[in-house]
């Protein structure tokens with residue numbers, strides 16, 4: 001257990017301060033207790049947390065319509081919810097899923113990375129790092145119930161889970177498609193992918209910006225199960241039961257042993273990584289690429 005405790009990400013105070021600030025900007029982070037489960041069921045504007053099974057599993061539903069993009073406000077609310085669950089000894093596992101139809105998450109919010117100032121980019125990137133570190137090193141069993149499209153940052157989020165279940169639908173594509181936007185997946189995105197599908201498959205997937213349809217995602221090992229859309233959550237809960245049959249302390253230490261070195265690479269150079277991101281994203285050429293991509297997304301509609 002000691003290792004698991006030592007592994008906790010060391011910027012809790014900083015994040016909490018940030019979260020309170022963001023919360024204040026939102027008009028207070030409100031945790032509305034409701035239903036027969038009392039305080040165990042809570043919600044912010046963008047994240048719903050519901051009891052999953054036997055009071056020891058929670059289901060976190062991402063609710064940032066239309067596409068669950070990972071905006072700064074969303075990240076703040078998600079991290080507060082996750083921390084509440086981590087601190088509640090009753091919970092041992094969390095299923096992460098989407099409340100938005102056909103989309104698990106569209107990844108990082110492009111509007112947070114386009115046309116803003118360096119201070120904003122730095123604040124945003126710190127929150128993205130925090131999301132990854134918290135999820136990747138979580139003591140909880142995390143199961144991603146991926147009920148829709150899952151590109152880039154959405155895929156990163158799913159990759160931090162212990163198990164991934166993908167819905168068998170043409171919309172449910174998953175992958176790190178950064179190069180298609182003219183940007184580059186950071187090293188810790190890449191590391192997480194390599195740890196999941198291996199070096200060669202990652203090299204190909206990253207360079208080509210591949211978004212894998214369900215059968216291919218399963219074949220390459222990007223997801224563990226593909227099931228019909230209406231069975232994603234029930235499958236997630238059944239897989240969860242299997243993982244919860246393992247004693248927590250042994251499973252947590254094993255998870256830490258597998259993931260610590262990867263997380264440490266970022267922890268050791270968080271500030272440099274932020275500066276790297278800020279200077280990369282501020283380049284005129286990158287801003288132009290993002291602008292073109294955003295325009296393409298808009299044109300797709302019309």
Ligand SMILES: CCCCC/C=C\C/C=C\C=C\CC(=O)SCCNC(=O)CCNC(=O)[C@H](O)C(C)(C)COP(=O)(O)OP(=O)(O)OC[C@H]1O[C@@H](n2cnc3c(N)ncnc32)[C@H](O)[C@@H]1OP(=O)(O)O
Nearest residue numbers: 069106107108109110111149151152153184186280297298
């Ligand atoms: C060498 C140095 C390296 C340093 C590293 C530095 C930098 C790395 C930087 C960044 C890493 C980024 C990772 C990311 O996550 S980038 C985001 C990538 N995401 C995508 O490519 C997905 C884009 N979206 C889609 O493909 C579709 O929207 C989707 C399939 C998810 C859903 O399709 P649907 O048809 O249902 O919905 P749309 O009509 O397309 O969209 C509705 C609405 O939402 C807007 N939108 C979509 N995605 C995003 C997004 N990611 N961020 C913000 N907004 C988004 C879309 O524009 C529509 O808006 P509107 O027209 O209704 O206003």
